[in-house]
Amino acid sequence: MSYTIAISPLSWVSVEKAAAWHEVVAASTEHDLPGEQPPSLKQVQAQLTTGGLDSRRLLWLATGPDGAVEGVAGLRLFDSPGREHLSELELYVHPDRRRRDVGSQLLAQAVFAARVEQRRSMVGVAADGGPGAAFCEAHEFRRVLTFIHLLLDVAVADTRAASAAPPGYALVTWTGTVPDDLAGAFAAAKNAMNDMPTGEMDYGEQHWDVERVRAMARVLADRGDILLTVAALHGNVMAGFTEIVIRAGEQRRALQYDTAVVPEHRGHGLGMWLKAAMVRRLRAEHPGITEIETDNAQDNVHMLAVNQRLGFREHRRSHEYQLDVQAGTR
Template sequence: MRIIDARSLDDTEFAAALELQQAVDRERDPDLPVTPAAELRGIFDDDATDYCRHQRVVALADGGTAVAIGHVELESDVDNLTLAGVEITPTDDNTAAAILAELLRRARADGRASVIAWGDHTPEAHDFWTGLGAELRYTEQESRLEMVAVNPRLMAQWVEAGPTDLQLVHWSRRCPEEWIDALVATANAMNDAPTDDLDIADTVVDAAMVRAEIEARDARGLEFRGVLAVTADGEAAGTTEVFVNRHRPAASWQWSTVVLPAHRGRRIGRWMKASMWQRLRDTEPEVAWLQTGNAASNAHMLAINNEMGFKPTHLMGCWQTDLDTLEAGLSRRG
């Protein structure tokens, strides 16, 4: 088996990686279109989204078939510089160990000491990570919304019930400068979202970081659509954001939804999400589905999504331990 940096693949090797990714797509989300070549190239080239640097590798069997894709995420936030995230798709016991050894080598070379592994919460994945000494620290419910199945009358009711002392501001692709401070405030309020037992520091962002994140997503073909709830003075009350996937709009993403503490309990989340649904229905008819993920412990947001029409699809898990423990676990496996 060969492990190759994803940015160094030749055309044949890339085609093998694409075939693997599309097979994973079909198994996980049979109702959605599979990842096209341009989207996968954008993922492999990405080195900036989520306020992280990214490195990806592909494992090829002797016959040239791709058997796994590995990803190491290196946090750029000053308070998380010893943390690395790793993902192996699929987490097959026969190949995951070799991929993990390479990802850990890269993480150690970058000065990382703690590792969060994430991926589908399957019995095989759980056994693999706990067998190496990691603990399950967080679970996330993945869900999907069929846009045409949403009740338009319910959405109209949510919009009509919105607070009269606030206004909604819609923006597309890049946030207007007059609203960037409000967007930064909502991004930092996302630190209140549950992370359960993960050992991870809050990421505090500024305007430059938020602008860079928008540009990095755009480079991958993921265009922001935002709704900001603001006061008469332009102060942030909340936001909801969607990434329209230009490579396959049918598989777009509902991203952050947050209400700032001073405004919680006023059904602002429903108001923003309903307004976003109306806007997408009118301006983005190719967005057939929205995917999203929420902490399994976040009962409030899960209830809103369920009421709106999101249907659970699968669970994701995050397993965490220190890098030394994982390396020792790999050594025991031989």
């Protein structure tokens, strides 16, 4: 008897469906990334039910003959100017249900949807040397960027750079949404992210304004996450910033979000100063957080050097893969 898999769209995320999705993601993480802490059910549920910034998400479940959810896929469709061509794939198959064409059928559904949405490119991340990387290569995805993932032990981080401000600069901090009097300067500084290394990825550009930075903070707040920002002011100009997110219910690890220094203010040690000040802030305000995770493109040698000076150490590697949606897959 043939093995039949049913692929169905998930238009409404019930508690039961979220739990099934989480079970697949958690089992895949534990199997494919030994030692990595999988996301909690609360974190997965928040991701599935909270709208993303300038994007929307399509979801599918793959169900086996016994009614069990064997795989899940999500396709994020970006809608902001400069990124309307892009889609981002998230796909997991339960380790006990692999080698049954589940992943290929989920991918086929996602590719069809991307074509309908007139997307040019589909990108996704897979761990170096893992089954996800082999899957991507077997389905005509092209490796376009390598990420180095790093971990920092907060207790032993070298924060001496935070002891004195570079001449002419002042430190400001906030939690959640940027204060009104800093919003315009912060939005301008955010646009410095557009020169980060993206390898051969068809990434496009993100354009930040006051409403968009506020919208990003709302997305994180709706998920129950805590957003911490430390920034450098030079007069009325925001010269740089760094962001940390503590996910809802997280007891141990914080995630590094954006860090950027405006081009005109580079060469003054602002990146190191800001990140060291953030570590000191974490120690004071969130003593239960013991480590920070970040990732840098392999080509981003400057930020890698800053992170290594602070005490970050390489944890693992992953690769960004990209598919020409119109060309299709095998």
